[in-house]
Structure formats: C-alpha cells, structure tokens
Amino acid sequence: MKRDPWRLAYHLMPPDGWLNDPNGLCEANGVYHVYFQYAPNTPAPDGRMARTWGHYAGPDLINLSFKGVPFWPETLDRDGCYSGSALVEDDGTIDLYYTGNIKEAGDYDYIHDGRLSNTILVKTADGGRTYSDKHLLFGTPDYPKDCTRHVRDPKVWREDDQYYMVLGARMNDDSGAVLFYESLDGVSWRLLKIEKTGEPFGYMWECPDYFEMDGQPVLAFCPQGLEAEDFCFQNNHQSGYSLLSGDLRGKQMFGPFREWDMGFDFYAPQSFVDDRGRRIMIGWAGLPDKPYGNPTAQRGWENCLTVPRVLIKKGNRILQKPISGLKRLRKNPSRPDGEGRLTLPDASGDIEIAFADPASSWDIQMGEGVCLHYNGCIVRLALDEKTGCGRDERLARLDGVRNARLLVDRSILEIYLNDGETVFTTRYYADFETDRRLEMKFNCAGADIYAWEMQPMPANKIYDEEEN
The missing domain is CATH 2.115.10.20 (Glycosyl hydrolase domain; family 43)
Incomplete structure (x- = not known):
C-alpha cells in the first residue's frame, strides 16, 4: 500500500x-x-x-x-x-x-x-x-x-x-x-x-x-x-x-x-x-x-x-x-525550546497552553501554511492556498484568551480556546510526502506550553502498520 x-x-x-x-x-x-x-x-x-x-x-x-x-x-x-x-x-x-x-x-x-x-x-x-x-x-x-x-x-x-x-x-x-x-x-x-x-x-x-x-x-x-x-x-x-x-x-x-x-x-x-x-x-x-x-x-x-x-x-x-480518554494516547512530553520552536515528529500531537496575560497578543505557526493569531480582541485562523486547498481565514471575537488546547492530527486541526468556549476545526494538507514532521513556532510571551506526541488509536493503527 x-x-x-x-x-x-x-x-x-x-x-x-x-x-x-x-x-x-x-x-x-x-x-x-x-x-x-x-x-x-x-x-x-x-x-x-x-x-x-x-x-x-x-x-x-x-x-x-x-x-x-x-x-x-x-x-x-x-x-x-x-x-x-x-x-x-x-x-x-x-x-x-x-x-x-x-x-x-x-x-x-x-x-x-x-x-x-x-x-x-x-x-x-x-x-x-x-x-x-x-x-x-x-x-x-x-x-x-x-x-x-x-x-x-x-x-x-x-x-x-x-x-x-x-x-x-x-x-x-x-x-x-x-x-x-x-x-x-x-x-x-x-x-x-x-x-x-x-x-x-x-x-x-x-x-x-x-x-x-x-x-x-x-x-x-x-x-x-x-x-x-x-x-x-x-x-x-x-x-x-x-x-x-x-x-x-x-x-x-x-x-x-x-x-x-x-x-x-x-x-x-x-x-x-x-x-x-x-x-x-x-x-x-x-x-x-x-x-x-x-x-x-x-x-x-x-x-x-x-x-x-x-x-x-x-x-x-x-x-x-x-x-x-484522549490523554491515554499521549507520549513523549516536551516543551518548546528557548526560541519557541517545537517539532511533532509524526505531525500528531496534543498541546496545552496557559497564557500569562489573557489580553496579550500572540501567534502560533504550524508548518509553513497554518497560522493562529490573536491581537487582543480577534482570533484569526489563516491557511495559505496550498495547505488550505481553498481555505483562507476564519475569525472570532474573544475578550481575552486564558488558555488553548490544540489537537493536531496529520491533516486535521482542532483548536479549543477558553476551556472550549470557542472552537475552530479545519482540515489542512501540509507537504508530508518525504517527511511527516510538523515544525511549530510559538510566539506567546510568558505562556506555559506543554506538548505530547499522540499514538494512533487502534482503529487507525492498521494504516500506519501498512505504511511500514
């Protein structure tokens, strides 16, 4: 296959x-x-x-x-x-x-x-x-x-x-x-x-x-x-x-x-x-x-x-x-390096963020084609033409962002803000043909960030086994 x-x-x-x-x-x-x-x-x-x-x-x-x-x-x-x-x-x-x-x-x-x-x-x-x-x-x-x-x-x-x-x-x-x-x-x-x-x-x-x-x-x-x-x-x-x-x-x-x-x-x-x-x-x-x-x-x-x-x-x-139950799939915890960089080796992860100041601006880059940005009042999810396959941007007003959880899974992204008060879900298609690694960059001053890689659940594990 x-x-x-x-x-x-x-x-x-x-x-x-x-x-x-x-x-x-x-x-x-x-x-x-x-x-x-x-x-x-x-x-x-x-x-x-x-x-x-x-x-x-x-x-x-x-x-x-x-x-x-x-x-x-x-x-x-x-x-x-x-x-x-x-x-x-x-x-x-x-x-x-x-x-x-x-x-x-x-x-x-x-x-x-x-x-x-x-x-x-x-x-x-x-x-x-x-x-x-x-x-x-x-x-x-x-x-x-x-x-x-x-x-x-x-x-x-x-x-x-x-x-x-x-x-x-x-x-x-x-x-x-x-x-x-x-x-x-x-x-x-x-x-x-x-x-x-x-x-x-x-x-x-x-x-x-x-x-x-x-x-x-x-x-x-x-x-x-x-x-x-x-x-x-x-x-x-x-x-x-x-x-x-x-x-x-x-x-x-x-x-x-x-x-x-x-x-x-x-x-x-x-x-x-x-x-x-x-x-x-x-x-x-x-x-x-x-x-x-x-x-x-x-x-x-x-x-x-x-x-x-x-x-x-x-x-x-x-x-x-x-x-x-999703937390049972977590493995290999990590945190961004001193420059805010983090790599998900299999483009599959679970990331929790606690922001130091809910009113502060920040942005998160996921690969070359996906960006999540907050300017103090508006959250903007933006995808470039190649990665989004026609998806461009979606906006939401938020009076402060206290926390975020990012579920990253190869070609889908689910974003939960303020304990799930506001959610963004999008498919995205990064170029993983030679290497399924997702490089992320967090420009979130003072934020506390924890990341885990995610194991495939049993229903999907067969596809990874067939690839090897």
Missing part, C-alpha cells in the same frame, strides 16, 4: 470511500457505537452515489474497531440511507431511526417534487451483529402539507415513558423548521408541533438534536442559507444551538443561535448521554457543498469525524471539551 501521509492517528475516518454525518451514537451494554454516513469505494459524492451507514464499536471511544456496513439501500431507501439516530431500550436493544432517500428520475426540482423521504426503523438486539428488517414508520405523504420534500434526519429520545422525535424541515415558504413527533411505543407516531423562529432563519434546518442541560432545553440544528457576516456564519452552511424556554409539549421560545465551531470544517453534529452521564457530541469534520477541496479523495478516501467532545453548560453557553 502506498504511504498516505494524511491518514489520521486519532480521528475516525472511513477505511475507504466517503464519510459524512455521524449517526446512531450510543452506548449499549457497555459498548460504544459510532455509526456514520458512508459510501464505500467512492471518495467523491455525485448523483449516482447511494450512501449507506458504516459502523465503529468498542469498549470506549478510543478503542474502537470498524464493524462494516450494517445495512444497504433497498426499496424504501434505494437512493441512500441518510442520517438518523439511536435509542437504547431497557433490554439493550438499539433502535436505529433514519431517513430513507428516494429520488425519482425526471425533470424535477427535488424540493417541491421528485423526492421522497421515508422515516425508517431498524433494530439490533445483539450489539450490531445482526439487524432486523426495515420498518417504514411514515413518509412524505404523512408530513405537514406546508413542508417541502426536504424532511429528514430523525433524532429520537424517551422522556416520561414517552418517545419523542425531531425532524429537520424546509417549509414551502423557504424557511427552516423542526417537526416534533410523539409516540407511546416508538413505532406509531403523531405530529406534536412545528417549531421555528419568529423571523425566517435559513431555508432548511438539517440534523436537529434536542436535549436538556441543567434543566434547560437545547435545540441544536444546522441552518442552511444564512447570510455571511464578518465574525459569524462564515461557512456556506452553519451548525449551532439555541437555548429554549418553555415546555417540550408547548410553544417554545428561541434564545440566541450560537455556532458550535468557528472553523472551516464542522457540520451535522450529534450528541448522546453515556452510562457515566456525560453528554458527548461528535461532528463531521467536513461541510456539504464546500468551496474548498480535500486532496485525500485522490487517494481513495475523504473526510473524518471530530474527536468526541463532552458538553458542559456554563451560564448561557455550552462549552466543548475533548473526552478525557
């Missing part, structure tokens, strides 16, 4: 082909499951690509192994097994709810006609070794009449002995919304309500997620069609959350929309609660319809997932913190 210097050490990626949205995240009977949108052997999506799901599982979120494809497109989902979620029943059975996509051949706009979206249930009672037949719960003729054909991405949970589901929707007036359904058995469903903002906020809301933190309802969703501003909505599609007020079964009011991630590559996150009570979120480190490239497609694979992030509510914000 030809050496691929951009294969990752500790981020989940497809064995081959295309990966996008995380799906069906859960822990059942002590086993963690990470499903994801998958198109085997097809690294670039097109109209002929029928996506299915892939499946990782393991005793924790570090020691995962690839379990293959759980099911393939059939009659109910012939043009793709699209995104969905998992619900773990009391007996350990995993219920997988997802959207089955059907696109009719013909002269259609595929917004108001030509498309069917089926909400489908599949069950596994043995941890993903075998799966039940697909069960059609409801479909396009059953959705509210003021919806377009774009209704998808069911997220299901149970509360007070009742099942609930949210679906993302595009309404006929080109406004985004979420549909709330309720059920007594998880099979027969009725529409509970439609929630949307007072003024239109994008034309489509994808990948909704509803949960509570410290008694506060939260709606996470991905609005499409927002107008870009200098310090927000800088991508072509966004992903974030609103804190809600009001009861689940009544009308709820939306608080300010806050973006999960200010970087180039983050979309379609999904969260779940594990047996330890942690609410964990994983996102797709990618973006639909993105205006920049990923050269790994030329090597037969494209995209990856973010590391799992624990969500912590603080006031009216939700902080994101990489799961503690």
Whole structure:
C-alpha cells in the first residue's frame, strides 16, 4: 500500500470511500457505537452515489474497531440511507431511526417534487451483529402539507415513558423548521408541533438534536442559507444551538443561535448521554457543498469525524471539551525550546497552553501554511492556498484568551480556546510526502506550553502498520 501521509492517528475516518454525518451514537451494554454516513469505494459524492451507514464499536471511544456496513439501500431507501439516530431500550436493544432517500428520475426540482423521504426503523438486539428488517414508520405523504420534500434526519429520545422525535424541515415558504413527533411505543407516531423562529432563519434546518442541560432545553440544528457576516456564519452552511424556554409539549421560545465551531470544517453534529452521564457530541469534520477541496479523495478516501467532545453548560453557553480518554494516547512530553520552536515528529500531537496575560497578543505557526493569531480582541485562523486547498481565514471575537488546547492530527486541526468556549476545526494538507514532521513556532510571551506526541488509536493503527 502506498504511504498516505494524511491518514489520521486519532480521528475516525472511513477505511475507504466517503464519510459524512455521524449517526446512531450510543452506548449499549457497555459498548460504544459510532455509526456514520458512508459510501464505500467512492471518495467523491455525485448523483449516482447511494450512501449507506458504516459502523465503529468498542469498549470506549478510543478503542474502537470498524464493524462494516450494517445495512444497504433497498426499496424504501434505494437512493441512500441518510442520517438518523439511536435509542437504547431497557433490554439493550438499539433502535436505529433514519431517513430513507428516494429520488425519482425526471425533470424535477427535488424540493417541491421528485423526492421522497421515508422515516425508517431498524433494530439490533445483539450489539450490531445482526439487524432486523426495515420498518417504514411514515413518509412524505404523512408530513405537514406546508413542508417541502426536504424532511429528514430523525433524532429520537424517551422522556416520561414517552418517545419523542425531531425532524429537520424546509417549509414551502423557504424557511427552516423542526417537526416534533410523539409516540407511546416508538413505532406509531403523531405530529406534536412545528417549531421555528419568529423571523425566517435559513431555508432548511438539517440534523436537529434536542436535549436538556441543567434543566434547560437545547435545540441544536444546522441552518442552511444564512447570510455571511464578518465574525459569524462564515461557512456556506452553519451548525449551532439555541437555548429554549418553555415546555417540550408547548410553544417554545428561541434564545440566541450560537455556532458550535468557528472553523472551516464542522457540520451535522450529534450528541448522546453515556452510562457515566456525560453528554458527548461528535461532528463531521467536513461541510456539504464546500468551496474548498480535500486532496485525500485522490487517494481513495475523504473526510473524518471530530474527536468526541463532552458538553458542559456554563451560564448561557455550552462549552466543548475533548473526552478525557484522549490523554491515554499521549507520549513523549516536551516543551518548546528557548526560541519557541517545537517539532511533532509524526505531525500528531496534543498541546496545552496557559497564557500569562489573557489580553496579550500572540501567534502560533504550524508548518509553513497554518497560522493562529490573536491581537487582543480577534482570533484569526489563516491557511495559505496550498495547505488550505481553498481555505483562507476564519475569525472570532474573544475578550481575552486564558488558555488553548490544540489537537493536531496529520491533516486535521482542532483548536479549543477558553476551556472550549470557542472552537475552530479545519482540515489542512501540509507537504508530508518525504517527511511527516510538523515544525511549530510559538510566539506567546510568558505562556506555559506543554506538548505530547499522540499514538494512533487502534482503529487507525492498521494504516500506519501498512505504511511500514
């Protein structure tokens, strides 16, 4: 196998082909499951690509192994097994709810006609070794009449002995919304309500997620069609959350929309609660319809997932913190030399920084093509044309930076500022063809900086072994 210097050490990626949205995240009977949108052997999506799901599982979120494809497109989902979620029943059975996509051949706009979206249930009672037949719960003729054909991405949970589901929707007036359904058995469903903002906020809301933190309802969703501003909505599609007020079964009011991630590559996150009570979120480190490239497609694979992030509510914000288990992959601790220089021999590391003065300016250079800069009020992540493959800069306002954590992994970078209050995720493609070493330079006067190299997690170690 030809050496691929951009294969990752500790981020989940497809064995081959295309990966996008995380799906069906859960822990059942002590086993963690990470499903994801998958198109085997097809690294670039097109109209002929029928996506299915892939499946990782393991005793924790570090020691995962690839379990293959759980099911393939059939009659109910012939043009793709699209995104969905998992619900773990009391007996350990995993219920997988997802959207089955059907696109009719013909002269259609595929917004108001030509498309069917089926909400489908599949069950596994043995941890993903075998799966039940697909069960059609409801479909396009059953959705509210003021919806377009774009209704998808069911997220299901149970509360007070009742099942609930949210679906993302595009309404006929080109406004985004979420549909709330309720059920007594998880099979027969009725529409509970439609929630949307007072003024239109994008034309489509994808990948909704509803949960509570410290008694506060939260709606996470991905609005499409927002107008870009200098310090927000800088991508072509966004992903974030609103804190809600009001009861689940009544009308709820939306608080300010806050973006999960200010970087180039983050979309379609999904969260779940594990047996330890942690609410964990994983996102797709990618973006639909993105205006920049990923050269790994030329090597037969494209995209990856973010590391799992624990969500912590603080006031009216939700902080994101990489799961503690990542620290088990650390090795060979080091610090920058007297000139602020540091080398990651395998371009894979975990770096923690405590700044002496939160208001001071600083910059961090990663290789020749990536720079992170702070001038006292604005953080700027900048990539040059070659390294960014079309990615240029992303900005965020911050009133001081107390600390930072940089997760560097060969062709992805995750930056957590102020304990995860602000996060940047980006793919980047340094020239590692002859030497996978990343030279870093820290111009951070008085900062306390610790760095560790990172070992590959088991799911990815096979690729390093094949290179040698």
